[in-house]
Amino acid sequence: MNINTTKVISLLFFIFSAFYLYTAYQIQVFAFDENAPFNARTFPIYLGYAGLFFSGLKLILPDPNTIKVNHKTLEYKKTLILIVIAIIYGATILKVGYFLTTSLFLFSSYYFLGERRWVLMFLLSFPFVAAFMYLLHGVLDIYLRDPFLQSMGVMG
């Protein structure tokens, strides 16, 4: 059976809106605000109904412009690797520090995307990040947390 993915996304949005609406009704408001014309849950409740309305319409009405995506031509593997590297980067940036993690993130991303010019890969990671850090931290005085460089005495 050929499933129209746009309809599936609309169905997911419909379910999400229903959940949002349910959560909106659960928002605790102050007792004196309970019967006020507008309180913290009023706007989210309208939004929940609007979400149900529009996604419901999209589900019911015919879709003349069906989008067909050829999944065989899509590069899922490399995209997934890049996402995983980004997650690891996010997980280590605070503990290890900006300089080392960012440089390694860039270096490994170049590698997994198929680059093999090692000198260029190096220049566009470690020295590049150092220059960028100098601009942010040294020139613009924007704080960058870096326990690694602090432990080496490079950064104050």
Add this chain to the structure above:
Amino acid sequence: MIEGILIGLTTALTLQNILMVMLGCFFGTIIGMLPGLGPMTAIALMIPITYGFDPATGLILMAGVYYGAVFGGSTSSILLNAPGVPGTVATSFDGYPMAQQGKAGKALAIAAWSSFAGGTLSAIYLLFMAPSLSKVSLSFRSPDYFALMILGLTAIAAFSSKGQFLKAMMMVVLGLMLASVGQDSLSDITRFTFNNMNLTDGISFVLVVMATFAMSEALTIILKRNDPTSAAKQVSLTELGSIKINKEERTKMYKTIPRSSVIGFLIGVLPGAGATIASFLAYGMERNIVNDDEKEKFGKGSVNGLSAPETANNAACSGSFVPMLTLGIPGSGTTAVMLGALLGFGVQPGPRLYMTNPEIFWSIIMSMYIGMVILLILNLPLIPYIARILAVPKNYLIPLILFFSITGIYVMSFNNFDIYLMIGIAVVATFMRLYDFPMPPLILAFVLGGLMEENLRRSLLLSNGSWEFLWDRTLTLCILLTTILIVVWHFYKTIIKK
């Protein structure tokens, strides 16, 4: 007034002040191009420096930084699809596709000329209409603002591509839902945080825009690497950096710039509306005005589609000075920072400013115009070099875009959670983009969400819970009728085409 203009020119055209505008434009452009650093941050960074100067010089420096940062933001929107500030989101709709077609230099040149023209025209409007417009801006009440936001959101959805109205409206609702996360602005009650402290302050704009634009664009490029329909067109460096605008393109700009500058300026005058609504409305209006052939080009690299928001956002920047200078009410976050700086100088903006401190009032207005000229002189020759960023091979460019996005969030919050959230939103956005769910309506809704709720709250409280406020005032009713007309017109055109 002539005397005032002369006072302003005499102050603004001293060697020191011209140097300040040049420095401001230069640093503003660089800071504006950096992730997460918009005009507001750029000006805030300059405040300690300005205290060493007299008030006029300090404000001239800040005006230069302001325009420079707005242009810098447009540059990253066009080249990397990474708008760092809400005001330049609409620029990326046609600027980025144009750059992808190998016309990055041309796109930047159109943006620069449109910004210059928008700024110039609005400086003229400001010169003649500032005092009277400040009264008009005060006549806008909460119901009018609420209706104006409904108009902005409906217009962006109605002007989206053929058959995408419902998808666009779903994205509008999703944007508003994302904006509702965090503490309620009045009662401080937390909503949709699921006891996660990281969500208490809500989701930041930079996070959402970087995730849905820059990061998801980078992931889409990798995902579609082998797709024969999206194979990158090979272009020469000369073509990429060429800033030549041909006669046909110039003719289009001549028509677009005046109307977009009027919209931009008028919206900019309204406190709280600012460059974002102005650029989206100008984009939407332009799409509705042009002929069907040109309409088809919108979103694919249209000259009108790039020129309109660029003109409007710069015009709105000048417009936002009207309530600040004449009423002491900042029209945007950026002018709020400038207001703080003015107060720091001991200058009290208000209706009497141009009587008590005419040299400050007029020199700001004059320096705005001089700033525009200098920005153009400084940036046009640099465009061919800036545009070559796109000649960087994809293997390097994609990781650099991801780095650019993640750094933007990192310097703002120093929080792992925000990075995970950004990656999560980017993955969902990439998937939705595959099925043509448009991201611009989501961004506009996210930006307007807080303001919209605030104005609806005030309107409902004032009318004691009745929705009559929607038709009680003529202005509100007119704006709502325009909204209805746009939707009806959209469906009429769709049915006629079928």
